Structures are given as C-alpha cells and as structure tokens.
Amino acid sequence: MSNNVWVIGTSMTRFGRFGEKDLMDLAVEATSGALKDADLDLGQIGLLALGNVYETNSHHGQRLQNQMGQTGIPVYNVVNACATGATAVRVAMMSILAGETDLGLAVGVEQMGKMGLIGGSKRRDEKKVYTPKGRYGSVVKTEGTFGTNLMPGVFAQAGTEYALQHGVTQTQFAKVAHKNHLHSTLNPLAQYQKEFSLEEILAAEVIAWPNTLPMCCPTGDGAAAVILCSDAKLATLDPDVRRRAVKVSASVLTSDPYVDGGQVQADINTLTRNAAAQAYEKAGVGPADLDLVELHDCFATAELLHYDNLGLCEPGGAGEFIDSGAPYRDGRIPVNVSGGLLSKGHPLGATGVANIYEIVTHLRGEAGARQIEGAKVGLAHVIGLASACGVHILEKRA
Amino acid sequence: MPAQIPAVDYLVLGNEPHLQVWRCDDCSAAYFDRRNGCARCFGTAFTRQPVASEGVVRAFTRVERGAKEPFTSVVVDLGEGVHVKANLRGVDDPNLITPDFKVRMFTYVVGTDDEGTEAVAFAFEPVGS
Ligand SMILES: [Zn+2]
Numbered sequence: 001m002s003n004n005v006w007v008i009g010t011s012m013t014r015f016g017r018f019g020e021k022d023l024m025d026l027a028v029e030a031t032s033g034a035l036k037d038a039d040l041d042l043g044q045i046g047l048l049a050l051g052n053v054y055e056t057n058s059h060h061g062q063r064l065q066n067q068m069g070q071t072g073i074p075v076y077n078v079v080n081a082c083a084t085g086a087t088a089v090r091v092a093m094m095s096i097l098a099g100e101t102d103l104g105l106a107v108g109v110e111q112m113g114k115m116g117l118i119g120g121s122k123r124r125d126e127k128k129v130y131t132p133k134g135r136y137g138s139v140v141k142t143e144g145t146f147g148t149n150l151m152p153g154v155f156a157q158a159g160t161e162y163a164l165q166h167g168v169t170q171t172q173f174a175k176v177a178h179k180n181h182l183h184s185t186l187n188p189l190a191q192y193q194k195e196f197s198l199e200e201i202l203a204a205e206v207i208a209w210p211n212t213l214p215m216c217c218p219t220g221d222g223a224a225a226v227i228l229c230s231d232a233k234l235a236t237l238d239p240d241v242r243r244r245a246v247k248v249s250a251s252v253l254t255s256d257p258y259v260d261g262g263q264v265q266a267d268i269n270t271l272t273r274n275a276a277a278q279a280y281e282k283a284g285v286g287p288a289d290l291d292l293v294e295l296h297d298c299f300a301t302a303e304l305l306h307y308d309n310l311g312l313c314e315p316g317g318a319g320e321f322i323d324s325g326a327p328y329r330d331g332r333i334p335v336n337v338s339g340g341l342l343s344k345g346h347p348l349g350a351t352g353v354a355n356i357y358e359i360v361t362h363l364r365g366e367a368g369a370r371q372i373e374g375a376k377v378g379l380a381h382v383i384g385l386a387s388a389c390g391v392h393i394l395e396k397r398a
Numbered sequence: 399m400p401a402q403i404p405a406v407d408y409l410v411l412g413n414e415p416h417l418q419v420w421r422c423d424d425c426s427a428a429y430f431d432r433r434n435g436c437a438r439c440f441g442t443a444f445t446r447q448p449v450a451s452e453g454v455v456r457a458f459t460r461v462e463r464g465a466k467e468p469f470t471s472v473v474v475d476l477g478e479g480v481h482v483k484a485n486l487r488g489v490d491d492p493n494l495i496t497p498d499f500k501v502r503m504f505t506y507v508v509g510t511d512d513e514g515t516e517a518v519a520f521a522f523e524p525v526g527s
Contacts, residue, residue, distance in 0.1 A: 130403050130511045135431035137407025139517050140508055145405065146519070147471035147483035148461050156459035157473060164456070164497045209460035209492045258438040261481030263429065265457060265473045 004231050005096050006245040007394065009038025010357045012224035015191040015345030017113060021221070023055055027064050027109040030223035030350075034105070038227045039241055042069040045227070046101025049076040051088035051108040052349040064107065074100075081384025082296065083253070084108060085224065085352025090390065092228045093251045102233035108354070109223035110347035152208035152216055152299065154385065158268050159210060159301025168304060168319040170210040174201045175322045176300040177215040177342055183329055184339025186370035191220050191345030215300035217341040224353035226360070243397070246360045249283035249377075250393040266385050268302065272309040275391040279379070280311070283393040287311040290333055291375035292362055294355035296382045297340040307335070310381060334372050337362070352390055355380040363396040405508055405519040406430075415505045415520070416451050419480055420444040428480045450476045452525060455499040460492045474501055474522055485521040500525040 011033025013026055027050070035041060050061035061075035074095075080087040085108030092104030130139040143149060148157075162168060178198050184190040196204075196214050204212040229237070234245055254275040259267050280286055287310060295310065297303035304318045312333050313321035321327065327335035338344045338358045341351065359378035361367045376396045383389045402411055408430045410416050419428040424441035428449070435442045453476040462468045470486040472495075484503075489495060501522040508519035 128511045129513055130515050130517055132403075132407055137432075138405060139403060139511075140405045140519065142406070144461070144465050144469055145485065145508060147473070147485055148459065148465075148469075149483070150461075150464060152464070153459050153461050153471055157457035157471065160459060160492075160495075161457035161473070164495075206460065206462040207464075208462065258427070260427070260479040261456070261473065261475070263431075263437070264481045264483050 002231055003097065005093050005248045006229045006231070006234050007226050007248060007356070007360050008229045008234065008237065008241050008245050009034040009040065009227035010225065010360050011037055012189060012350070012354045012357045013222050014189045015220050015222035015347055015350070015354070018221045019113065023052070023060060023109055023111050024063055024067050026111065026221060026223035027060070027107055028067055030109065030225040031064065031068060031105065031107055034225035034227050039238055040103070040227065043071055045071070045073065045103050045105045047074050047092060047095045047104040049078050049088040049091035049104065049106045051078045051084040051106070051353065052110060053079055053081070053084055054110065054112065054348070060109070080388045081386050082298065082348055083352055083382045083384040083388035083390045084349045085354070086380070086382045086390025086392065087253060087352070087388065089226060089228070089353060089356060089392065090251050090253050093248060096228055096230050102230045104228045105225065106228065106353060107223065107225040108350040108352060110349040111221040112219040112347060113221065148208070151385070152211060154266050155268070155299040155302050156208040156211050157265055158305060159299070162305050162318070166316040166319065171198070171202065172319040172322055173210050173300045173304055174198055174212070174215060176297065176303045177201050179322070179328050180297060180336050180340035180342040181214060183337050183370070184343035187339050187344060190339040190343055191218055192339070192343045211299050211301055215342070217298050217346040220345040220347050222345060222347040222350045222354070224350045224357050226353055226356055244364050245397050246363045247395045247397060248392060249285065249395045250279035250391065252279045252282065252391045254278070254389045256387045266387060268383055268387065269305060269309050271387055271389040272306060272381065272383055275389045276310045279391040279393050283395070285377055285393060287333070289377050290379050292334045292337060292359065292372045292378045294336055294338060294340070294358050294378070294380045297336055297342050298346060300342065303335070303340070306381065310379065329370070329372065337370050337372060352382040355382065356392055356394065359394045363394060400510070401515045402518050403515055405517045409505070409518070409520050410448070411505070411518055416448050417482060417503065417520070418446050418448050421447045426479070428478070430482070449478070449480045451503040453477060453501060455486070455495055455501055456481060458486065458492060458495050460490070472501070472522060486523070487521050488523045
C-alpha cells in the first residue's frame, strides 16, 4: 500500500472583521465545517494542530477542545509567522506519516481586528541619556533612521530589487492588485469583493512605493480547517468521502539559507525557490502541470517575485508574465483566483490553511462561480518573515 | 564641541567616518550585529573590519504611510558581500532611482540627550550631489 495522505474535509469562515466573535467562535465554525465535510465527528480525530500568531501563548488548541469536545488527543499549538497555518497542516501530515494517527485535524485562526501599522506613543518621564542597546548598540529608534524594516517597506524593497534587475514597472506591479481584486468579486468568502481599475490602483495613497493601498493586504479575522487522512483509513470510509478526497502530493517547509545581505534585507526568494524545487520533485510535477496556484501576495510586489520563484514564468520574466494575462483566471496559470491575500484577506494563522481550502475546492469541482474548470493539480504557497515558507501540491484523485 | 556618540555601534566617527563589520575569520561573511556565531559556516571567531562608504543601490522604497515624515529607504551594496540598509537623502521621487545608482555615506546629528551628548547617524546621498 502506498503512503499517501489525503484531504478529506475542509472549510473556512468568511474573512473580514468580526468584532462580535472571539477566536474560538471562528475556530469552531471552521472546524465544524471541516468535520461535516468529511462526515466525521471529533471523536474520530487523533491529532489536533492549531495555528495562530497573536494569541499563541493562550493554548488555543486546548481552548478549542474545551468548546467542542475534550478527547484527550495530542494537541500542537503552532506558530511560524505567516506560514503558521501551513505549518499546522504539515504537523498533522507528519503525524500521519509517522503512523501516530490515521486522522489529523489542522486549524488556522486569527483575530486581528483593525491593527494599525504603527505602535503606541512612548512614555517620556525619565531623563534621556544615550545608552547603546541591543546587538547593534543603537541609541536611537532605528526604524525610519536606518531605512525601514516594517512589512510594507520590506516587501516594497524586495520588489524594487527585482525591478532594478529585470526592468519591472510600477504599472506591472499594480496589475497584480487589479487581477486579485477582480478575482475576489467571485468569492463570497473574501473580505473585499470590489473591483478596482488599474488607474484607481495607481492613483491611490502610496503606502511604501511602489505599493499603494489596494496593493497591500488588509488585516482581518477568520479561520480555516483541513482534515487529513491516511491511505489505509481512506479505504474504510464512505465512497462519497473517497470520491472527493484530494491527494497531498507534496508538503514542504523551508527556512532562510544564508545569503549575503539576507540579515539586512529579508530574502523572500531563496527559501521559496528551495521549497518549490523540493515540492515539484516530491510530487513529480512541474510548473507546467499546475492548473491553479494560490500564492502569498501579502503585497502586490511579492506576488510578482513568486511567479519567478515558483517557476511559473521565464527567469526574470515576471513583468511580461502579468502583461500576458497568464495569471488571470482565464489565463494559462490562474494565480489567486480566491482574490489572494490582497482581497480575500490575510488573518495570519488562517492564511496557509485557507489557500489549501481553495485549491481543494477547485480540485473537487465545488468552487461555484469561481471554479477553474477541469482543475487537476494545484499549488498552495505561503511565506512568513523571519523566515518560513510552506508549499503544498495537491492533486485530484485519479 | 559637544560630546558625540554613534547612533549604532557599527558606525565609527572621527575624521573619516565609516561603517565597520564583523568578518567571520573562517568564511569572511560580514555582519553588523554582535554575533554568537557565523550563519554561513558556524565559525565563532570574528574580526572588526572597515567597509567602503560608497556603493550601489540594490533595493529601495519610499515610505509614505506609518512615518512622521516620508523617507526613502535603500539597501546599498558596498561590495565584498556587505549590504547595508539606510535612508537615502536628496531623492524624494523613487522613479529617479535606476539600475547602477551610485550613493555615498554621510553622517549627521540625529538627536541630543539630556546631558547634551549628540547622537550621530549615517545616511546615503547620490554620488555627485
Ligand atoms: Zn563564517
């Protein structure tokens, strides 16, 4: 018998701002949906991995059991930057491959509300005497004095590095946002479902050039869940569950290898390239075999780089790739047909599970108005800084 | 002249202000921060070394939101495996930054504490300005 792992249930909440709910309300909604989708109850699940970033020290996995059912199974509370959800899926995957359980549940959930980009103001009641602090011996605030290390600036600089090398224009970056906002109009679960013209995107407020406001993902709340199953267990399940099962052909997690300058400006490329290469080899597929891709478009600049990093375009050719229309939903390799992080939203811990939800839903032919017809193979990618990159390749059951 | 202190310890003041790195004795990887070990080769011995004050812009952005005043941030390639992040003065329009854009480091007083000590920071400006 082969050693495959299958997705047999998945669900996500709508992404948005849900001030009237708490973290557990969202996690329960996604988990219940996934259990129902797999025709299982919580008593059959052998492992829970729960991904969350901002409340990670609150033992949210156990809190979920507390609200839904305490079965005594092992719980892993997972945090790994914006790859948190993908890491939770991978924890469930590894437990099945290790033979510890036949049925694993991975949940990603986040409640961010309207978090600002700027911190609060500092108290100033002590005498100020310059004293070198930290590993750089700094005596002043470094953000804004020695460039920027905030996310919008970091991903903008990643984009302009590519632009200086390959001649990409601000308009080409903006097309990514045009595409993803357009795609989101077909996704009822997206935080925003509003189309923007290219002119509106370029004329919007600049956050960190070249990214304007519609080229930056919003903060938000939401949850997603997947249930993974071993080969042996799948054979015992209802024919309808078997028919809808989707194979996890590759599950890969990487971190930054050393590169010159990588500690000064985050290198979002090398670890993504490494993850993609490992995933393609493991799954025995190449970029040309992909019917759809959900990738980490936290900023429009980032998506363009990942066309290149994931091998979707010719090396250096990401600008021409978007110009050609290839990543639009009617193009050669549809990218982020969910609306992507830019429009579907990016509740950190939920993101990596939700992009697997999206791929699975298309491979099952159940994506409704936004269905990519005949989709057989899909790739889900996330990257979080510090850094962690998760790539999953999923395939329709033969 | 008031007492001065570098705003970060990898800036060396004096007649010819410059930046310095910790060079790994084994593989010569360069770091600006205090190190426990080398991220490239796992070595644990480092030597301070001055680096060039001119370089080429490798990446840039203009931060408009989240800052008191908009500023241009750059990553500068100083050669020999050294990249530094800093502000770029004198270029408010990011469209003016083109491939092989050469810049030079300069220092300025960024603040004064309650004892009158000045903190000196560095930034870059276009070569020829
Ligand atoms: Zn070394």
